Amino acid sequence: MNQFLIKPKVQFGANALDFISQMSAHHAFIVTDKAMVKFGLADEVTRRLTQSGITFSIYDDVVPDPDISAIVNGMKIMDRQYPDVVIALGGGSVIDAAKAVIYSLWHTKKDPNRVKPQFIAIPTTSGTGSEVTSFSVIKSQSEKLVLVDEFMLPDVAILDPALVKSVPASITADTGMDVLCHALEAYVSRTASDFSDALAEKAVQLVFGHLIDCYREGSNLVAREKMHNASCIAGMAFTNASLGITHSLAHALGGVFHIPHGRANALLMAQVVAFNADLEGRCDTEAAKRYANLAKNLDLPASSIREGVESLMVAINVLKDEMNLPKGIQATGINEFDFNARLGEMVGQALRDSCTPTNPRDVSKVQLEALYRQSF
Numbered sequence: 001m002n003q004f005l006i007k008p009k010v011q012f013g014a015n016a017l018d019f020i021s022q023m024s025a026h027h028a029f030i031v032t033d034k035a036m037v038k039f040g041l042a043d044e045v046t047r048r049l050t051q052s053g054i055t056f057s058i059y060d061d062v063v064p065d066p067d068i069s070a071i072v073n074g075m076k077i078m079d080r081q082y083p084d085v086v087i088a089l090g091g092g093s094v095i096d097a098a099k100a101v102i103y104s105l106w107h108t109k110k111d112p113n114r115v116k117p118q119f120i121a122i123p124t125t126s127g128t129g130s131e132v133t134s135f136s137v138i139k140s141q142s143e144k145l146v147l148v149d150e151f152m153l154p155d156v157a158i159l160d161p162a163l164v165k166s167v168p169a170s171i172t173a174d175t176g177m178d179v180l181c182h183a184l185e186a187y188v189s190r191t192a193s194d195f196s197d198a199l200a201e202k203a204v205q206l207v208f209g210h211l212i213d214c215y216r217e218g219s220n221l222v223a224r225e226k227m228h229n230a231s232c233i234a235g236m237a238f239t240n241a242s243l244g245i246t247h248s249l250a251h252a253l254g255g256v257f258h259i260p261h262g263r264a265n266a267l268l269m270a271q272v273v274a275f276n277a278d279l280e281g282r283c284d285t286e287a288a289k290r291y292a293n294l295a296k297n298l299d300l301p302a303s304s305i306r307e308g309v310e311s312l313m314v315a316i317n318v319l320k321d322e323m324n325l326p327k328g329i330q331a332t333g334i335n336e337f338d339f340n341a342r343l344g345e346m347v348g349q350a351l352r353d354s355c356t357p358t359n360p361r362d363v364s365k366v367q368l369e370a371l372y373r374q375s376f
Contacts (some may be wrong), residue, residue, distance in 0.1 A: 004195040004240050005150065008121075008132045012159035012229060014221075016124070019158055020048040020087075025118070028056040031074060031098035032090050033063065033358045034085050038120075040123060041163060045089055054273040057081055059101075062090065067139045074101035079109065085118045088154075091175075092128025092137075092261070095121045099136040099152035121154040124163045126176025126214070126227040129182055129235020129260055131157035137251065142345075144251040146354045148169070160230055161225040167315035168346075169215050171260075172227075173323035176211040178232045178262030179203060180316070181269055182265070185244040186237035187294065188276060188287040188360045196241035199233050204294055205228035208315065215323045245363055246272040247351035249371060252346040266325050267332070270313045276361050277309045287360040329376045339376060345371060 011019045028049055036042045037060050049056050059077045062070055078086070078101055088098035102119060121131035130136075131154055136147040167175075183203035186196050206226050213223035249272070250264035259267075274280070277288035283306040292308025295301070300315055303306030326332050329339065347368045350356065356363065 005153070006159045006192060006236070007153045007159045008155060010132070010157045010159065010232060012232070013225065014161065016160040017044060017048070017163070017352070018156050019156070020120075021050065021052055021233060023054065023085065025085040027081060027083045028054055029081075029117070030056055030058045031062060031080050031086065031088045031094055031101065032058065032060045033094055034060055034192050036060070036089050036094075036124065038167070042089060045087060054282060057083070058343055059115055060268065062094045062097045064093050064260075065144070065258075066100075067140045070097055071100045071104055071138060073104065074098075074106045075108075077370055078102075078105055082114060083117050084115070085120060087120045089122045089124065091123065091125040094128045095123065095128070095130040095154075096136040096138065099130070100138050100147065103136070103147070103149060103152050109120070118156070119154045120156045120158060122160070122163065123228070123231065125167055125171060125175045126224070126231040127178040128339070129179070129231050129238065131159070132232055132235040133239035135239060138307050139255060142256050143349050144255040146251065148354060157232060159228045161221050161228055164224050164228055165219050165221060167218060169218065169323070172211075172215050172218065173325055174260045174262035174266070175231070175270070176207060176214065176227060176323075177266035177319070177325070178209045178264070180211075180319070181246050181262075181265040182234035182238045182243065183207065183296075184269070184273070184360055185246055185355075186234065186241040188290050189238075189241040189244060189358045190360055191358050192241045196236065196237045199237035200241070201294065203230045203234035203237060205297060206233070208298055208319070211319065212322050225343045242358035243355040244276070244359035245350065245356055245368070245371070247355040248350040248359070249346075249368065251353055251355070252349035253329070253372075255349065256342050256346055257332070259332055263332070266320055268371065268375050269331055270316045271371050273309065273313055273316070275363075275367070275371060276359070278361070279306070283309060285361060329372075336376070343372060345355060346372065
């Protein structure tokens with residue numbers, strides 16, 4: 001028996017942030033970062049809370065790739081004045097941290113007098129889809145741990161394009177490639193379904209249709225809204241279908257060498273497509289057929305399965321080139337000696353990653369190492 005989870009209510013489009021003014025709550029706990037405070041985005045939330053007579057406390061010390069200590073600190077602040085609503089405002093790291101704080105406090109301090117707070121996620125990047133997923137990625141030393149539990153699903157996701165119009169071009173590129181990777185991996189996952197397929201296909205089309213416009217003209221609110229929607233749609237797909245080894249390899253690469261997650265995915269994506277399709281062999285895997293179908297949907301050359309796979313790989317690399325993303329891992333500044341010294345560690349992490357079991361093709365340590373070397 002299968003299931004498809006569609007829990008979060010999604011408020012989207014211009015002025016979606018006004019949903020906050022309609023809430024019934026007494027006290028809100030806001031999880032965010034220093035940038036959201038500095039650039040006034042946190043004020044957009046607190047102003048609406050104040051107008052509605054809702055008090056609030058703020059935890060704004062979340063940093064990229066939050067670790068366990070960040071979660072513990074957040075738990076302490078949340079516990080001081082227990083809220084009836086938690087609002088996560090920021091990128092994937094902030095939303096993931098909020099998830100882990102809520103989850104950890106609830107399960108470590110079992111208080112029968114407390115009710116689980118409403119959880120509202122407001123993404124300020126178009127990438128992770130964390131606002132609609134049951135996934136949370138937390139760092140422990142140099143390893144990224146992927147937590148998966150339906151308890152962490154937000155109740156409401158607010159997608160307001162005004163919150164992403166000032167995202168720098170480089171971050172737009174990284175996060176946009178993350179969206180594409182989520183959709184691609186959900187589409188070929190072992191646990192894909194008709195429901196997740198429909199979402200993944202749409203997300204791929206939106207990325208190829210609007211990401212370059214976002215990169216070149218950040219103030220283009222139509223393109224921004226489409227990419228913001230694409231991120232959310234891809235998140236819905238992969239929280240149900242899970243992901244694959246692009247993410248497994250990227251989690252390890254990013255954890256060890258501090259490469260932004262979306263960029264790490266971009267560095268590995270085409271090589272994993274070739275592997276899953278068995279491009280060097282018969283190119284007749286189920287994944288190959290699915291990649292070719294995506295190529296057809298994008299009106300790319302696909303007169304055969306092999307041509308479709310190759311066309312999709314070319315399209316991925318063109319996107320990278322158009323946004324000046326590095327062509328290989330070495331181009332990020334990692335030297336060959338350091339890469340080789342940590343290669344075994346990264347392979348081990350990728351093999352243990354929770355995304356690996358749902359990759360469409362079984363993979364060994366030797367094959368993971370080869371994929372890293374091909375991407376270097």
